[in-house]
Amino acid sequence: MEDSANYSSTFFFCTPLSHERIIWCTECIASGAGITPEQGRIFTVFLTGDALFSFVDATSRESWNALSKVPSVQIVADGDELRLHGLCVSVARAAPGICITERGGGTLFWEQLISHLAAEWKGTKKAAFLLCHPPYMSRIPVHMLRFLSGAYAAGLSPELYAYLDGLHNIHNGQRPSEFENIGRAIATLARKSGESGKDPWFAACSRCATARGYFQMNPGTGYCEPASSIDEITIRPLKEILSRFPGFYPILSHTSGGIVNPDRSRDQDTRPRLIIFITNPPYGTEWTFGGLSLALATAMEGIPTTVVFIEHGVYSLYGTHEVPPNDKVFNVQEMVAATLDIPSLCYLVHAPSLERRGIGVEEHLIGIREVQNNDLAQILWDHDYSATRILFF
Template sequence: MTSHFFFLSDPVTSERLSWFEESFKFYFIQIYPESLMYRETTKHPVFTFFLTGDALASLENPETQQIWSVILSLSAVRIICDRQELDLRGISIEQLKMKNPNQIIDQNGLSSHNQPSFWNDVVMLVRQQNRPPLPSDSIGWFQIESPYMHRSAWYGLKFLSSALESRFSVELYAYLDGIHMGHIGQSPIESENIGRGLEDLYDLAGKQGLTCQILACNHCATARGYSTWDDGKGVIISTCAIKPFKIRDLNAMVDRFEHSHIILSENAGSIEFPWKGSAPSYDRSEQNSNSPPITILITKSPYSTEHAYGAIAFAVACAHQGILTRVIFLEDGIYALKGDPKACPDSIGFNIQDYINVAAGNENLHLFALTPSFQKRGVTKNKNLKAVLDIGYPGLAKILFYLPGNVLVDHQRLLIF
């Protein structure tokens, strides 16, 4: 059975749950209608949510709890909770669990150390996604937030550590502020040392005959003051980073995204295509592609953070290397598309709409905007952004679940910026 899973750690708003809900309704009515005829929970749920961090609060919040109830009414959905994080935050999910006892799992399975481990649960589902399992299987984590200020860096380390225990080779991709995970000389008092944890991960992988590859974006590193020099052969050296941290051109990172292994992030997903060949394709790759498509959701407003610009830059890099890449502006991300922004003549800042128009020339890069997000905020898209196509909830669902033309793989990656 086709299986999709989503990993969420940031706060989950009612708006975000609403577009999940509408996409699922489309999926079950248009693609998998037979599931609606049976009320028993399927043995292998079609959709699995892994919730940790602040995302867990949505199970207790009355506003979002109501939407979760609708999503869970579709029997082929389950939620796996991080028990340790539930206890840390004092979150009770009993009310929702009583209504859906077989679909909400709040007790994690045992790791190789015979201890409950949410991260082991995540890795086990990833292993099920790899068919057939290969001796060289890898798992990746894409990090865009800094450590210590954000808990997601710790999540990434725990995820990769569990993957290594399960005999996966592991990969970390540090982008935007995620490159601070590899800064030398970290010495926190109140939390786990992320830099040392990465060094330990690298050493343990070598002892087990596995690989641990840690790649950081050179552009992001340079912008943040990581003094580097290039040996002229593509190797960039920094005295600011720990030894396993390899600062490279962004294309070196994108090279890894051309492979088919599962890659997660602080908010991400892996979506399988339920059919091949005969499926109606919503869009298509320029040429036949064996790389999993990437759908990037831009959910944060531009200018105040680097999220929107960084997401587009990463999308352009992926598309340039032949990966079918879809960018969808939704939630507060639609503010990047409104009005007619004018940059100050004396400013070195960028106009993100100009950047979008330039980026739109790549045939492997497709740009969309979710119209309900505009309607919710009472704003409209700049009519000159003709490369950005308006879509509703059915269009979003088609991008998520329909196999694109010329794509020869069985899943796509979802990254939420």
């Protein structure tokens, strides 16, 4: 890494972290950070929820410890969640370089994260969360609420983008007997923000809403209308949601990151580019289709977009996929091949993920460049963009 650009990078993890992910993530961050802080690069990693187990897992804790010793890297763990999981004492003992937030009624970690992001995305008036997980089965909507409530308390306008299974959060009439009512909390936050003069923007993807029955055709008018959804969230085409993305503000998701060049944040063109990591196998879930759809839509809007097939995501490029005649599923390889000519869209594949699985890229997709961890670090940090958003699918 020869470039000496000044960057502030933040990563956020709240889902389980595999050994494989920790290895490539920490290698990339260490490569981007160099061994001295002279480059003016700051790296901050925030962890909460199930990601915290990686601090005690014997296969991954050493990677965190090594990374925490890099002078320009700070790792922040959610103390309240560590205590919930019974991990606080063991993490404090095993990983002394990790900053654990104090006991704070579930808010201190989020206050610290928002204050950090507000300083990083200088001048931002809003903060957003791309929510792809359903309520109750997943705790991620709770993390989303803590984040957006914290953003509101810090004077920022909250924005929520419900996508994929995140759509189920908009269902009206939720009445959990034990858990926090996610639907009601979202509605309250949206109302409260609007009434206090903020500019909240809560939206749900119309394709995902239609698939799940929250957006139904009215045969009388020929138009789709919301069904069984809370009023405070507007169902919109993905294109409209992505029309927010050129704005200079942080967008978090269950696993995400952001890189900001403070020297460039006052430039006229501060449109952040987008890097999407496809980490799941192609057909078992909607993750790959959802990630590729979002990447295509942002690239078509002229936002520089890079898709990296990594971890199990490399299976999308392996073998020759043939969709059976009666199976209504998109051929992922056909999706990739058909979009190789879009100027703002670039596809990459993570070579260590291919090597680990002992597989290669299918012949007709061989033009997709293979990258090592140091290449990935260069792609992330050696560039002229004012900002970069990183989303995992």
